[in-house]
Amino acid sequence: MDSPAEDWNPTFWIGHHDSKRVRVTPEVLEQAHACNYDMLTSPITTPTFHTRVLTLLSNYITELDRNCGTELPVPTIPSLSPVDTPLAPGDTISHLLAIVSPWIDLCSPDPVIYDVSCQVLLLEVAYAAFCGTGNIILPSPKLHHGKLHGEGVTRYAYAIKEALKIAQYIQLSIMFPMMDGPEQDGDEVEGSLAQEARAKYVGLSDGHSQKDSMEFTRETMRDIDQNDDGESIRRRKSAKFDLFGTWDAWNVIRTLCTYDARLFVALSVPSRLPSLSIRSRWHSEPLRLICFSERAFSQNATGHPAFTHSHQELLTQYMRIRNAPWILLMDVGPIPEPDEPESSTTIANGWQPSGEAAGPSSFAPTPAEANQIRRQDSKKPESLSPTAHLDYLRVLQRRQPPKTLLQRFGAGYQDYLQSPLQPLTENLESVTYEVFEKDPVKYDLYYQAIAQALSDWREQGKPGSGPDGRIVVAVVGAGRGPLVTKALLASESEGIPIDMWAVEKNPNAFVLLQRHNQERWSNCVNLVQSDMRSWKGPLREIAIQPSGYAGHWPPPRDKGDNPITSQNQFSTAAPTASQTSNHGPIDILISELLGSFADNELSPECLDGVLPLLNPAHGISIPASYTAYLTPIAAPKIHADILARTVTHKEAPNTPYVVMLQAIDYLSTTSRPSPSSSATDSSPIPVSVPNILPAWSFSHGSMEALPASSKNAHNTRQARLSFNLRDRAVCHGLAGYFEATLYPGVELSTNPLNMDEKSPEMMSWFPIFFPLKTPIYTPDASTLTVSIFRATDNRKVWYEWMVEAWSNLLGSGVGSGVEKRKVRLGISEIGSSKEGGCMM
Numbered sequence: 154m155d156s157p158a159e160d161w162n163p164t165f166w167i168g169h170h171d172s173k174r175v176r177v178t179p180e181v182l183e184q185a186h187a188c189n190y191d192m193l194t195s196p197i198t199t200p201t202f203h204t205r206v207l208t209l210l211s212n213y214i215t216e217l218d219r220n221c222g223t224e225l226p227v228p229t230i231p232s233l234s235p236v237d238t239p240l241a242p243g244d245t246i247s248h249l250l251a252i253v254s255p256w257i258d259l260c261s262p263d264p265v266i267y268d269v270s271c272q273v274l275l276l277e278v279a280y281a282a283f284c285g286t287g288n289i290i291l292p293s294p295k296l297h298h299g300k301l302h303g304e305g306v307t308r309y310a311y312a313i314k315e316a317l318k319i320a321q322y323i324q325l326s327i328m329f330p331m332m333d334g335p336e337q338d339g340d341e342v343e344g345s346l347a348q349e350a351r352a353k354y355v356g357l358s359d360g361h362s363q364k365d366s367m368e369f370t371r372e373t374m375r376d377i378d379q380n381d382d383g384e385s386i387r388r389r390k391s392a393k394f395d396l397f398g399t400w401d402a403w404n405v406i407r408t409l410c411t412y413d414a415r416l417f418v419a420l421s422v423p424s425r426l427p428s429l430s431i432r433s434r435w436h437s438e439p440l441r442l443i444c445f446s447e448r449a450f451s452q453n454a455t456g457h458p459a460f461t462h463s464h465q466e467l468l469t470q471y472m473r474i475r476n477a478p479w480i481l482l483m484d485v486g487p488i489p490e491p492d493e494p495e496s497s498t499t500i501a502n503g504w505q506p507s508g509e510a511a512g513p514s515s516f517a518p519t520p521a522e523a524n525q526i527r528r529q530d531s532k533k534p535e536s537l538s539p540t541a542h543l544d545y546l547r548v549l550q551r552r553q554p555p556k557t558l559l560q561r562f563g564a565g566y567q568d569y570l571q572s573p574l575q576p577l578t579e580n581l582e583s584v585t586y587e588v589f590e591k592d593p594v595k596y597d598l599y600y601q602a603i604a605q606a607l608s609d610w611r612e613q614g615k616p617g618s619g620p621d622g623r624i625v626v627a628v629v630g631a632g633r634g635p636l637v638t639k640a641l642l643a644s645e646s647e648g649i650p651i652d653m654w655a656v657e658k659n660p661n662a663f664v665l666l667q668r669h670n671q672e673r674w675s676n677c678v679n680l681v682q683s684d685m686r687s688w689k690g691p692l693r694e695i696a697i698q699p700s701g702y703a704g705h706w707p708p709p710r711d712k713g714d715n716p717i718t719s720q721n722q723f724s725t726a727a728p729t730a731s732q733t734s735n736h737g738p739i740d741i742l743i744s745e746l747l748g749s750f751a752d753n754e755l756s757p758e759c760l761d762g763v764l765p766l767l768n769p770a771h772g773i774s775i776p777a778s779y780t781a782y783l784t785p786i787a788a789p790k791i792h793a794d795i796l797a798r799t800v801t802h803k804e805a806p807n808t809p810y811v812v813m814l815q816a817i818d819y820l821s822t823t824s825r826p827s828p829s830s831s832a833t834d835s836s837p838i839p840v841s842v843p844n845i846l847p848a849w850s851f852s853h854g855s856m857e858a859l860p861a862s863s864k865n866a867h868n869t870r871q872a873r874l875s876f877n878l879r880d881r882a883v884c885h886g887l888a889g890y891f892e893a894t895l896y897p898g899v900e901l902s903t904n905p906l907n908m909d910e911k912s913p914e915m916m917s918w919f920p921i922f923f924p925l926k927t928p929i930y931t932p933d934a935s936t937l938t939v940s941i942f943r944a945t946d947n948r949k950v951w952y953e954w955m956v957e958a959w960s961n962l963l964g965s966g967v968g969s970g971v972e973k974r975k976v977r978l979g980i981s982e983i984g985s986s987k988e989g990g991c992m993m
């Protein structure tokens with residue numbers, strides 16, 4: 154937290170992928186390192202192996218034809234021989250990312266193609282693991298087969314599950330384009346097994362094969378490209394795009410692989426970035442690699458490869474993830490030879506202007522863009538460094554914007570699950586208080602609230618309840634005393650004398666309170682070591698102690714204007730025999746017993762025990778009130794972590810965790826004008842913000858003591874909240890925040906919607922996360938209903954929560970017209986923290 158912003162120097166691990174590469178020799182690897190690449194990809198098998206598999210398959214199909222379609226046992230691919238693979242164990246292996254053959258089709262509806270593809274996968278993964286490779290990259294699942302869409306994803310998942318079993322220590326990263334389009338399936342891969350799929354399996358008429366269907370798609374696309382103007386190409390192409398299609402496929406695969414911690418995404422970034430909603434969805438997923446082909450770059454004014462602002466923002470956002478992904482440069486030109494003069498190769502020709510060259514995944518440029526590209530082409534430098542793309546990324550690495558205070562403070566805590574504190578039943582350690590005290594924002598806000606309360610008290614001419622009409626101020630749960638210091642400062646700055654009390658039940662913290670009283674507070678604070686709920690209130694007798702001043706602020710001073718100190722200024726909860734039970738009221742009661750969900754550290758229950766001591770006519774509680782807020786989120790990494798913990802801790806999914814949420818996606822969002830748009834702006838830029846709704850509130854003021862028979866029922870709460878979702882998603886749980894009014898006009902907030910206005914850079918609280926044992930899937934345009942309860946049995950307090958998913962259907966109503974109908978799609982199990990609830 155103390156390190157200056159400039160100290161942050163991110164490391165980008167950058168790899169080089171060449172789809173034509175056959176093998177990586179030690180010399181090539183050395184040269185790659187010399188160019189500043191960190192790693193290279195290597196195929197696991199050779200073209201010889203590919204040819205062998207194709208021959209085996211074609212012989213098998215011929216045999217099938219000869220047998221008039223009678224099924225024969227699927228051919229077995231023999232084990233690898235030296236000519237089949239360029240990989241071998243050795244020194245270089247740790248610098249390589251092994252690539253599974255892109256020509257297999259693990260989604261194929263044709264059982265023969267699927268079987269052969271699985272065999273290739275398992276052979277390759279087993280051999281790469283044997284050689285000692287740590288990371289394997291798999292081709293993306295093919296989502297389009299003739300008329301079929303997305304049906305092979307479960308087959309793909311099954312194959313991955315098998316692969317994970319045979320390679321226990323290997324991490325698998327699956328290539329995914331950010332969004333789905335029929336042309337993004339790698340159909341272009343030469344010798345793809347997908348082309349051999351038989352017509353009857355891909356929903357085509359006999360006599361057609363998958364190869365024909367691919368040709369048809371390509372031809373159609375070309376026709377559209379040639380006949381239309383740019384805009385309509387874009388519209389017609391984008392109609393085929395499914396923004397969340399590839400994410401959906403990933404979700405199926407990782408769900409069937411039970412969120413295996415060794416399964417990752419290698420995300421390939423297109424030239425035109427999709428909307429923020431899909432970018433933030435991928436941000437929440439376990440990204441091992443982000444992949445940029447040459448198409449992802451545009452050209453700067455001098456014709457060198459560069460990123461658009463959006464690409465730069467995306468990179469910055471993704472590189473701040475706790476375990477930042479590696480970067481893979483794909484087909485941006487070969488690794489230059491050691492003696493190759495830099496100017497001899499022009500490889501970085503930026504954004505390819507059109508048609509096939511622009512590649513299936515990019516939108517075709519509009520005419521205006523095409524003109525711009527032509528202009529840019531004329532600006533291309535004569536020659537580009539063969540490592541121009543890499544050099545550019547290294548420049549971006551050096552120019553990463555500094556981390557915010559919060560990002561620096563939270564470094565290492567992102568998505569790290571902590572059990573909430575139980576300061577009531579457990580005594581906190583000094584380091585924990587020290588962390589609290591590092592947040593100046595919270596204490597400044599408390600200072601403002603206390604100063605305002607004192608000044609209003611005086612202005613309203615209200616009498617103080619202390620000796621000489623002083624205002625009695627008590628900090629309950631004083632810890633090591635930072636709020637006491639703030640109260641004394643406020644009294645001094647407002648020039649309003651106070652009678653100062655501090656109550657703390659932690660005997661260890663109480664030692665420090667006594668020391669501070671002697672060393673910092675001129676022994677002017679009445680210290681009480683007690684549970685606030687059994688405290689009887691400020692003892693009047695203190696005012697007539699021999700020292701004559703204890704508990705008064707500012708303290709009396711000697712002739713030299715030095716504060717007079719005495720040895721013994723703390724009282725105990727129970728009056729001594731010489732004292733009569735003469736307890737006076739408290740005028741201003743200050744507490745900070747708030748948890749990440751406001752009331753989860755039992756602030757309401759503790760204050761119930763002490764608020765009856767508040768001046769019944771004018772008493773003030775700081776805080777005056779607080780409200781808990783909720784929103785549903787996707788948090789796959791956190792879910793995976795909780796699943797892993799469940800093995801040894803069965804209550805793990807029933808625990809609300811304190812966590813600095815980072816790799817998450819807000820599922821319900823709305824638009825509001827950007828804070829950067831001015832008030833006079835006629836069309837302010839809308840930004841997307843999460844829907845975060847209030848669950849319940851607590852308000853505190855003077856109150857009667859509760860009857861002994863009270864079962865704490867007045868502190869139960871419940872809420873039922875509805876959230877509309879635009880995009881399909883998986884809900885892994887609920888993110889919880891809070892807002893508190895310390896005193897009218899002084900608020901603190903952890904709610905992302907307003908924390909920057911109310912309490913900017915406050916770090917005292919991370920959000921809370923209520924997990925769902927089984928995540929719940931919701932299609933596009935659905936609704937999530939959250940039910941949550943604050944429950945109690947007079948011994949402890951706990952929460953119970955559940956989520957229901959609804960689809961919003963349009964159906965014809967009974968009378969006339971169309972009416973909206975909600976159909977329940979699913980319901981989560983009830984989460985309950987009763988077992989580990991907060992003891993009162």
Ligand SMILES: C[S@@+](CC[C@H](N)C(=O)[O-])C[C@H]1O[C@@H](n2cnc3c(N)ncnc32)[C@H](O)[C@@H]1O
Nearest residue numbers: 576577589630631632657658659684685745759
């Ligand atoms: C969140 S800490 C705040 C400490 C301090 N006010 C600060 O801001 O650094 C809450 C403190 O309240 C104390 N506390 C909690 N419940 C209490 C109770 N019932 N009676 C007295 N102290 C209590 C805890 O021991 C802890 O020191």
